[in-house]
Amino acid sequence: MRVPILRLGRVLLTSILADLTDDQAIQLQGEILALVRDDRADGAVIDISGVEVVDSYMARLLNETARMIRVMGGEAVLCGMQPFVALTLVEMGRECLEMRTALDLEAGVEMLKATIADRDAGRPAALVPPSA
Amino acid sequence: MCDRQVEKTIRLQEDIIGARQAGRDLARAAGFGTVDQTRIATAISELVRNALLHAGGGLCRIAVETTEASATLQVTVSDDGPGIPDIALAMQPGHSTTRGLGLGLSAVRSLMGGLSIESRPGRTTVVTSMTRRR
Numbered sequence: 460m461r462v463p464i465l466r467l468g469r470v471l472l473t474s475i476l477a478d479l480t481d482d483q484a485i486q487l488q489g490e491i492l493a494l495v496r497d498d499r500a501d502g503a504v505i506d507i508s509g510v511e512v513v514d515s516y517m518a519r520l521l522n523e524t525a526r527m528i529r530v531m532g533g534e535a536v537l538c539g540m541q542p543f544v545a546l547t548l549v550e551m552g553r554e555c556l557e558m559r560t561a562l563d564l565e566a567g568v569e570m571l572k573a574t575i576a577d578r579d580a581g582r583p584a585a586l587v588p589p590s591a
Numbered sequence: 592m593c594d595r596q597v598e599k600t601i602r603l604q605e606d607i608i609g610a611r612q613a614g615r616d617l618a619r620a621a622g623f624g625t626v627d628q629t630r631i632a633t634a635i636s637e638l639v640r641n642a643l644l645h646a647g648g649g650l651c652r653i654a655v656e657t658t659e660a661s662a663t664l665q666v667t668v669s670d671d672g673p674g675i676p677d678i679a680l681a682m683q684p685g686h687s688t689t690r691g692l693g694l695g696l697s698a699v700r701s702l703m704g705g706l707s708i709e710s711r712p713g714r715t716t717v718v719t720s721m722t723r724r725r
């Protein structure tokens with residue numbers, strides 16, 4: 460199964476509709492990161508409403524994806540997590556999932572845009588080049 | 592009183608999904624609620640992934656015993672891999688020999704309410720069980 464990635468302006472949207480194998484998850488990660496890296500997107504909203512199991516491997520992959528997007532100057536938001544998946548993740552340990560989460564795709568896109576806007580608002584000061 | 596059992600061979604990544612689906616189905620049939628089904632499926636995912644990742648594959652047996660008052664589900668994952676030299680260490684959250692989160696085994700313990708591991712070199716057996724009353 461291949462997971463399609465849609466674009467809404469400079470935001471990537473992807474809905475994982477079923478549990479993925481490890482390779483499928485890694486492929487999706489690679490595709491998202493490539494789009495952000497090639498500066499074709501500012502971030503990604505990942506909808507996991509169709510995912511019934513997030514184990515420690517999947518949690519690590521999601522964390523890693525978010526971290527790498529951030530390193531490239533973007534943001535990532537997770538949305539649509541099933542309540543029983545959320546509960547299970549909490550029980551597995553606090554350190555498990557470190558991603559920002561929103562209720563649904565719409566809220567996810569809003570959160571992503573707000574985060575990017577906040578960050579950009581604070582950017583000029585941070586980007587003043589050191590006087591060489 | 593009703594007993595059911597499923598055995599799944601773990602050789603490919605797809606088998607991880609198959610095993611946890613089988614566990615979820617058995618749990619649902621035995622009357623476990625959605626949250627418990629997810630706990631069980633996630634724990635199975637951790638155990639069979641360990642067998643695949645750390646031992647190259649294994650066998651997953653899921654057994655349910657249902658009585659009028661309660662249901663017990665037991666997951667046993669065994670493999671012929673390298674074994675776990677220090678079981679207490681392996682179960683500690685954050686310990687991983689493969690750059691994982693190292694949360695798998697400790698997660699299984701909290702999700703299933705219990706975990707016992709038996710291991711000797713060349714043979715690792717993981718047994719875990721869970722009970723629910725109705």
Ligand SMILES: Nc1ncnc2c1ncn2[C@@H]1O[C@H](COP(=O)(O)OP(=O)(O)OP(=O)(O)O)[C@@H](O)[C@H]1O
Nearest residue numbers: 515641642645674681687688691692693694695696
């Ligand atoms: N079936 C097994 N055979 C051999 N070693 C194992 C097995 N299961 C677990 N281990 C050892 O125990 C350690 C801890 O396992 P655990 O599942 O907690 O973490 P992990 O698999 O390393 O990472 P994670 O599950 O968070 O992705 C592993 O790193 C590995 O060294």
Ligand SMILES: [Mg+2]
Nearest residue numbers: 637641695696
């Ligand atoms: Mg593991």
